[in-house]
Amino acid sequence: MPSLALSDHKHKKEDKKMKNKLALKNPETDKKVKKLKDPKVKEDENDLEVKKSKKKRKASELQLEEDERSETSSEIVQPVDVKVKVKVKVTEKKKKKNKEKLEKDDEDEGKSEDPNLVSRFRISEAVRKKLKSKGIESLFPIQALTFDVILDGTDLVGRARTGQGKTLAFVLPILESLTNGTVKASRKNGYGRAPSVLVLLPTRELAKQVFEDFEVYGEVVGLTSCCLYGGAPYHTQEMKMKKGVDIVIGTPGRIKDHIERGNIHLGSLKFRVLDEADEMLRMGFVDDVELILGKVKDASKVQTLLFSATLPDWVKGIAARFLKTSKKTVDLVGKEKMKASTSVKHIVLPCSKSARSQLIPDIIRCYSSSGRTIIFTETKDSASELAGLLPGSRALHGDIQQAQREVTLNGFRSGKFMTLVATNVAARGLDINDVQLIIQCEPPRDVEAYIHRSGRTGRAGNTGVAVMLYDPKRSSISKIERESGVKFEHISAPQPVDVAKSAGVEAAKIIAEVSDSVIPAFKSIAQELLETSGLSAEDLLAKALAKAAGYSEIKSRSLLTSMENHVTLLLEAGKPIYTLSFVFGVLKRFLPEEKVHSVQGLTLTADGMGAVFDVAEDDVGTFLAGIFSFHD
Numbered sequence: 001m002p003s004l005a006l007s008d009h010k011h012k013k014e015d016k017k018m019k020n021k022l023a024l025k026n027p028e029t030d031k032k033v034k035k036l037k038d039p040k041v042k043e044d045e046n047d048l049e050v051k052k053s054k055k056k057r058k059a060s061e062l063q064l065e066e067d068e069r070s071e072t073s074s075e076i077v078q079p080v081d082v083k084v085k086v087k088v089k090v091t092e093k094k095k096k097k098n099k100e101k102l103e104k105d106d107e108d109e110g111k112s113e114d115p116n117l118v119s120r121f122r123i124s125e126a127v128r129k130k131l132k133s134k135g136i137e138s139l140f141p142i143q144a145l146t147f148d149v150i151l152d153g154t155d156l157v158g159r160a161r162t163g164q165g166k167t168l169a170f171v172l173p174i175l176e177s178l179t180n181g182t183v184k185a186s187r188k189n190g191y192g193r194a195p196s197v198l199v200l201l202p203t204r205e206l207a208k209q210v211f212e213d214f215e216v217y218g219e220v221v222g223l224t225s226c227c228l229y230g231g232a233p234y235h236t237q238e239m240k241m242k243k244g245v246d247i248v249i250g251t252p253g254r255i256k257d258h259i260e261r262g263n264i265h266l267g268s269l270k271f272r273v274l275d276e277a278d279e280m281l282r283m284g285f286v287d288d289v290e291l292i293l294g295k296v297k298d299a300s301k302v303q304t305l306l307f308s309a310t311l312p313d314w315v316k317g318i319a320a321r322f323l324k325t326s327k328k329t330v331d332l333v334g335k336e337k338m339k340a341s342t343s344v345k346h347i348v349l350p351c352s353k354s355a356r357s358q359l360i361p362d363i364i365r366c367y368s369s370s371g372r373t374i375i376f377t378e379t380k381d382s383a384s385e386l387a388g389l390l391p392g393s394r395a396l397h398g399d400i401q402q403a404q405r406e407v408t409l410n411g412f413r414s415g416k417f418m419t420l421v422a423t424n425v426a427a428r429g430l431d432i433n434d435v436q437l438i439i440q441c442e443p444p445r446d447v448e449a450y451i452h453r454s455g456r457t458g459r460a461g462n463t464g465v466a467v468m469l470y471d472p473k474r475s476s477i478s479k480i481e482r483e484s485g486v487k488f489e490h491i492s493a494p495q496p497v498d499v500a501k502s503a504g505v506e507a508a509k510i511i512a513e514v515s516d517s518v519i520p521a522f523k524s525i526a527q528e529l530l531e532t533s534g535l536s537a538e539d540l541l542a543k544a545l546a547k548a549a550g551y552s553e554i555k556s557r558s559l560l561t562s563m564e565n566h567v568t569l570l571l572e573a574g575k576p577i578y579t580l581s582f583v584f585g586v587l588k589r590f591l592p593e594e595k596v597h598s599v600q601g602l603t604l605t606a607d608g609m610g611a612v613f614d615v616a617e618d619d620v621g622t623f624l625a626g627i628f629s630f631h632d
């Protein structure tokens with residue numbers, strides 16, 4: 001970082017040297033980007049290696065046995081060619097059989113050790129098959145630990161980190177309970193039946209997602225579900241309720257409306273579920289939730305379940321009021337310091353508001369692994385504004401019409417576009433395949449929001465990256481860090497040259513895929529260009545690659561505010577500085593007023609002996625010249 005020594009004349013020479021090194025080097029970025037390859041992945045690879053080598057060992061032992069056998073055999077059959085062939089055939093068949101046996105043994109070995117195998121739980125055959133078709137053969141810990149508790153009729157508070165499968169933790173035992181468990185006999189059947197299950201969730205999108213799980217697994221055991229949320233027409237929802245459903249899933253406001261209109265009767269209710277309870281109550285649904293829960297006349301006959309990745313103390317009060325005293329709590333986070341997802345790499349990066357739209361595309365290029373990205377903003381307006389500035393992205397927030405919200409979310413899920421800019425409406429519960437990167441434009445107001453937003457990646461055992469931007473002048477990350485237990489990795493903005501390199505790799509792949517048939521058409525122009533440009537073939541090709549990657553030039557970016565064409569300068573005072581106005585005063589002594597006002601992101605250094613600030617690249621000379629004249 002170019003530095004301006006304020007009081008120490010001895011450093012003048014070094015300062016002059018530094019003048020020649022104005023471009024900011026950022027060795028950290030390179031290192032960090034590389035480091036981002038999750039060590040866990042490596043561990044998994046190692047595990048795989050161990051397994052592979054075990055397999056290889058077993059295979060080679062078998063191979064040895066076989067080789068010995070076939071050698072002996074071939075001695076016997078050698079004189080007759082046909083027999084050799086037959087023998088070889090037999091050997092190959094055996095080899096195949098052995099290989100299959102080996103694979104099966106390996107599989108069985110792994111399976112029989114797994115205490116959470118689906119087959120070990122009281123899950124009906126039809127649901128088991130459905131789970132298998134979805135690739136689920138084993139329950140996740142929160143599911144395994146709560147299954148029997150719920151199926152046996154106990155109220156439950158369940159907590160596990162984001163993406164750990166809390167939805168199926170209540171879906172599976174509820175379905176079993178209704179079809180094979182204690183509740184089966186008293187459950188209402190037939191046309192016009194009142195629901196047996198009521199699930200309340202904070203957002204429409206989440207309600208729909210949970211509804212889909214109930215639909216998929218409920219269908220195979222003959223249970224029907226219905227999703228009720230605002231912004232959708234009442235009539236269709238009413239018709240469904242009239243026909244009768246077993247499970248109702250929805251947001252509190254719309255459910256309350258239906259209750260008041262007489263469309264839902266809770267007299268047959270066996271289960272009520274509060275998913276993401278803290279968010280529901282925080283969003284101001286507390287009266288609606290209380291009203292709905294209060295509609296259940298005999299609460300002793302209803303089982304109540306409460307799930308979330310975050311359970312602030314005040315939610316425990318609600319649990320105490322609405323769950324039976326015999327309730328159980330399964331808390332997989334508990335007193336552990338780290339409350340956020342452990343399969344996510346948590347990163348912070350200083351960035352001023354004005355630099356966001358320039359910086360975000362580069363963060364996406366460097367950290368999204370070509371997967372999906374969700375960007376969180378604090379307000380609906382900034383979500384719309386940012387989506388407008390980022391090509392190929394769409395906004396999702398509460399002011400967007402429900403139909404459009406659904407189109408947007410479907411488009412994001414199906415990969416029509418890869419970047420979603422959202423408010424907290426997308427923070428909770430949403431489970432979208434291949435979200436590799438979360439960007440939070442500023443630190444959220446509460447730690448729960450941080451935990452849930454960053455938890456949209458790194459789900460179901462996958463890894464992901466969560467980058468939180470902060471303006472050092474306006475916001476602090478220490479509260480989030482302290483309360484979430486996350487140890488953030490601090491990085492500076494990806495430098496344009498690094499971003500360009502990764503874009504170049506992509507461009508090279510694209511060029512390699514171009515058919516050779518284009519060569520004749522372009523060859524003579526290429527030759528002419530080579531002769532006239534005065535560049536080597538490599539340099540010329542590098543320029544072509546840059547253009548293919550969308551680059552005509554590479555701009556520099558400051559470390560402090562991440563602004564393009566700005567450089568961060570360090571002013572060393574050689575003595576403690578207590579206020580920013582002191583720094584401004586010093587700058588004013590050797591620089592014109594308008595230049596002093598143009599500095600960005602002025603901040604005191606951690607040791608209090610200096611200050612850092614950004615200046616336009618074109619002004620660096622003026623600043624350095626100013627400080628030298630000041631010393632002279």
Ligand SMILES: Nc1ncnc2c1ncn2[C@@H]1O[C@H](COP(=O)(O)OP(=O)(O)OP(=O)(O)O)[C@@H](O)[C@H]1O
Nearest residue numbers: 136138139140162163164165166167309429431460
């Ligand atoms: N036993 C399992 N085996 C494999 N995948 C599973 C299993 N259970 C759930 N999943 C998958 O894990 C993902 C995350 O599940 P889910 O959305 O229920 O997490 P969650 O704990 O509710 O997260 P959040 O706190 O963010 O709402 C989903 O894609 C789900 O299909």
